[in-house]
Amino acid sequence: MSDSQRFPVAAHTLAYLAHKGAFDAAAAAPSSILAASIPTNPVVIRRVTAMLARAGLIATRPGSGGGAWLTRQPETITLDMVLKAVNGCAHLGSPPAGAKGCPVGQHIPRQVAKALTAAEDAAAHALSRITIADLLAQNPPSLAGIRLPTA
Template identity: 80%
Template sequence: MSDSQRFPVAAHALAYLAHKGAFAAAQAVPSAILAASVPTNPVVIRRVTALLAKAGLIATRPGASGGAWLLAKPEDIQLDVVLRAVNGCAHLGSPPAGAKGCPVGQHIPRQVAKALTAADNAASAALSKISIADLLAGQPDSLAGLEPHPMCTEVIRRASAVAA
């Protein structure tokens, strides 16, 4: 899975666990069920849930009776924490080293690295205001006035067609 898909898959999985009331091992949701909701392969879900478990957001149990469950209330899980758990959203890459002896090549990587820090900081600040509970709500204040990202319109259209 690409870095750019980890965050949306993680947010989706956490929202699904909250929707299903999976707050203890007895309500664990298997990776195959989570994968069907995304939809993706269960292996992808297990990779993401491993990161979420390492961050302390969920617990998991392997095996036939295994699955994942939340360790916090959905309103207490902010998306910036989810972003950090899966190693960044806006992993926009890293600057190339630049050519030795070139004044631009020696200067630009440091400046691009600073710009990437600014982007990560801005994403974290915005996402810190949105919780998993907000994702499940109809019209949460944290998302008021925002439109879906233009890159997501085809996915939203397909999801709406399936629901209809």
């Protein structure tokens, strides 16, 4: 699975567990059910749930009666926590070194780096204000003003 897919799969997984009320082992959702919701392969789900479990956001039980469940309330899980849990990043890249002796080439990489850092900080700040519970709400205040693409 590509790095760019881990975060959306993780957020979807957590939202599904919250929606289904999976807060203990008795209510655990198996990877096949989670995979059908996304849709993706159960192996992908198991890789992501392992990362979420290491971060303490969920617990898992292997085997035919196994699955995943939340260890925290969805209102306390922010999307920046999810991003960190799956080693995701909002990294937009880094500018190449400019040509020596060129006034633009020596100046622009620093300025572009500052702009990228500001954008990444803004993304992290925005994600820190959105919870898994917000993803499940019809009109959460944390997503007010954000336009989602239509199909």
